[in-house]
Amino acid sequence: MRDEEVLELLSAEGLRLLDSIPPYGSGNDVLRLSADLRRAGHSPALVASVLTQARLRQRAAAKFGEFASRMLFTETGLxxxxxxxxxxxxxxxxxxxxxxxxxxxxxxxxxxxxxxxxxxxxxxxxxxxxxxxxxxxxxxxxxxxxxxxxxxxxxxxxxxxxxxxxxxxxRTAASGGRRVGxxxxxxxxxxxxxxxxxxxxxxxxxxxxxxxxxxxxxxxxxxxxxxxxxxxxxxxxxxxxxGVLRSAVVLGDGGSAELTGGADSADEPVVPLGRFVHEPAGAVIRARLIGDLARAVGAGMLSPGIAYLTGDTAPDSPFLASFEVEEVLPLDERRIARELRDRGIGRLEIKKRGVDVDPAVFRKRLGLRGDAEATLLLAPVAGRRTAILARRVRQPGSVTSGAITEK
The missing domain is CATH 3.40.50.150 (Vaccinia Virus protein VP39)
Structure with a gap:
């Protein structure tokens, strides 16, 4: 956005016009609105700036909620x-x-x-x-x-x-692929x-x-x-x-939850695959507090160095997504495709850790058909590349109280 566009948009005419724009979606809506505003005597430059701002406000609602409708944005700034x-x-x-x-x-x-x-x-x-x-x-x-x-x-x-x-x-200057200093x-x-x-x-x-x-x-x-x-x-x-050097915060509709530590935590021992597989929230993984979380919920590691936990219960923790195991298969494309067809699974979430698989490419090869849905977890288990067919039973970030701290 150029200086002159901002000045025009910040004028009384520009702001009144921006606030009058109804929500729009398709390209046809944009063309219609643009034509209507020009016929009303507004300059092409002002119309373009106002329509751009209206679109940015719609996008900004995901970050700023109802406040977005009274704010201004730049593409990069948003x-x-x-x-x-x-x-x-x-x-x-x-x-x-x-x-x-x-x-x-x-x-x-x-x-x-x-x-x-x-x-x-x-x-x-x-x-x-x-x-x-x-x-x-x-x-x-x-x-x-x-x-x-x-x-x-x-x-x-x-x-x-x-x-x-x-x-x-x-900085935006090209770095030629070298590490950014x-x-x-x-x-x-x-x-x-x-x-x-x-x-x-x-x-x-x-x-x-x-x-x-x-x-x-x-x-x-x-x-x-x-x-x-x-x-x-x-x-x-x-x-x-x-005493706090590492912290993982999960924000959800019900509030926030925090896991803190004085250092990176040591992982729990690997245990046999249980009834559930748990995926820690990304903040917990980045903070390297997986071991502390595993001890807090009574779970073990699914595999060495892999950010999946396992156990026989689905703990009520905002730091975990939990999946109930329905079938354990070798990571064999034909075998998996056959199992999914037999179960009528047409909607499949694929998650993977520790295996060299492109989930998007893998999904296309499975020939999914049916109305059922499931999650496929691909990971090493007991040293073997394994596919765990599961049902998601808990979303991460399900915070049920105003503030929770687990240490």
Whole structure:
């Protein structure tokens, strides 16, 4: 989005027009709306900007709920924005630590600053891109304790009593396939880690961030929301909790659940395949707290180094998806296809760990037919490549109380 498009969209005419656009879906709807708006005398540039914003607002509802209908977005900003329940998790951490002032370096469209402002924290939201900062200023206008500035994160002068939130982005310059170094982040990871060593800091990173690069004294928290592992957040200073270096959070409709540890946990011993197979939430796997979870629910490992647990009960845990075993087969395509046909299974979820199989290609070869549904778990069991035909009995993230902590 160009500067002039933002200015036109932020005009009184642009905002009134945007709020008047009804939800639309198909390309025919877009063409009809565009033609109607042009006939009403609106410029082609304004019509294009308004229709783009209307589409972004529809997409943003998955992250921001009902708030999306009163916000503005950029394509990149929406893609990178923290979804609102996760932003609330961040803001709550600052508030509980007694932090009053936060500088959000790399605020994007303002998702995290919005959650902080809702808790009356004093926030300076900074982005170096003027268009993104203008969008953030619009989104954050309802919060008098939040200000927005255009600046380079590494050049901002920080007051001594200010905590920091960072969302460093990978730079877009082509890297030729080589490993991305710390200086290819913006702001650089060296800068981010130096801040974390000198003041209370929260740093949002991708969940697959290289664990070997996490400073040993920072609390590392992985978050699964809506079944997807969405981020790793590093916390330092007063924002980090004594004795906690690893944390896995699962956010569900009923609240949040957290599993914490002082270090990576050792796996439980391998046990024979039981009545159920359990898949830990991605945050638990990333945090390497599978062993602690297994001990908490009375399960064992299905195979060495494989993130599946097994046992004869389906524990009531928000950290697990559970599958009831119906048939155990060798990982033989023809044998599996025959079993699925005999059972009339036409809808098949395929999950795999520790075996070299492409689930999408494998599914096509099975010739599925029928109305029944099932899950096929592909994994080594007792040293053999095995297919476990199962029925899903529990979804991960089924949180039934406001906050649960398992240690």
């Amino acid at each position: 893609e990178q924005a923290t979804r609102l329940p996760v932003a609330a998790l961040h803001a709550g951490r600052f508030a509980r630590a007694g932090v009053a002032r936060v500088t959000d370096l790399g605020c994007g469209i303002g998702g995290d600053a919005l959650a902080m402002g809702a808790l009356d924290l004093e926030v300076l939201a900074v982005d170096r891109d003027p268009v993104t900062a203008a969008v953030a200023a619009y989104n954050l206008a309802p919060f008098p304790s939040v200000a927005v500035d255009v600046a380079d994160a590494e050049q901002v002068e920080l007051a001594p009593d200010t905590a920091v939130f960072l969302d460093p982005a990978r 710390a200086d290819e982040w913006s702001p650089s990871l060296d800068f981010c880690f130096q801040l974390a060593a000198s003041r209370p800091t929260g740093m949002k990173l991708a969940p697959a961030f290289d664990r070997s690069r996490i400073p040993a004294d920072l609390e590392a928290q992985w978050v699964t929301a809506g079944g997807e592992t969405v981020e790793l957040t590093l916390w330092s200073g007063a924002l980090a909790r004594p």
